[in-house]
Amino acid sequence: MPDSPLRIGGFVPFTAIDYPDKLAAVIFCQGCPWRCSYCHNPHLLPANGDDLLDWQNILRELEKRKGFLDAVVFSGGEPTAQRALSKAMQEVSDLGFSIGLHTAGCYPERLEDLLPLLDWVGLDIKDLPQNYPALTGAKKSGQQAWKSLELLLSTDIPLQIRTTVHSGMTQYHAEALCKELSLLQVKSHVLQPCREATGNQALL
C-alpha cells in the first residue's frame, strides 16, 4: 500500500518572519492531538480537513521558488502528529531548502527520528510541566513537551523556545518558567501574546 501523503491545511508561499534570518515558505500540517484553549489555528486541529492541499502541488510550487526562498517551515497543527512528515521533509530538503519545524513537542520519540533533517526548530514551551494538562487537555503533555526540550537542547540544532502568555499565566508563573528555562541554559526564549484565531493562506 502506498504511503499516505502529508495532510496539509494551509500554505504561505513567502514569509520573512517564520525562520530566523531566512526567507521561507510555511506548510501548515493538519491535525493536533492537543486542545489548547488559546489555539489560534483551530481549523487545523482535526486530523482531516475539508480543504486539504495536494502535496505534489506544494512541491511544484516550492520547485518554482528555488533560488528565491531559503527555507521551508513545517508548522501546524502539530507536524509531528503525521508519520508522513519525515518523507516530506526529505523531499523538501532534496530541493535544496533548509528545513524548519514549529512544534509543541507532543511526540519526543518521533522528534528524535527527525533530528538529522532539521536545520532550525521553534519549540512551544507552554508552561511548567505540571500546568500543561489544564491548558492542553492532555494528561502527559507536560512531560512530553519538556522531554522534547531536553532532547533538542542535547543537539546543536538552532532552537527558539516560544511561550504564549495566556490569561491564566500570572507574572509569578511566567517568572518561574523563565527561571527554569534559564537553568536549562536555554539561549533564545520569546514570550508572545495570545493571538486571535486566523486562517492560513491556502494558495493552491
Ligand code: SF4
Ligand atoms: S499544541 Fe498548538 S496547534 Fe495544538 S492545540 Fe495547542 S496551540 Fe493549537
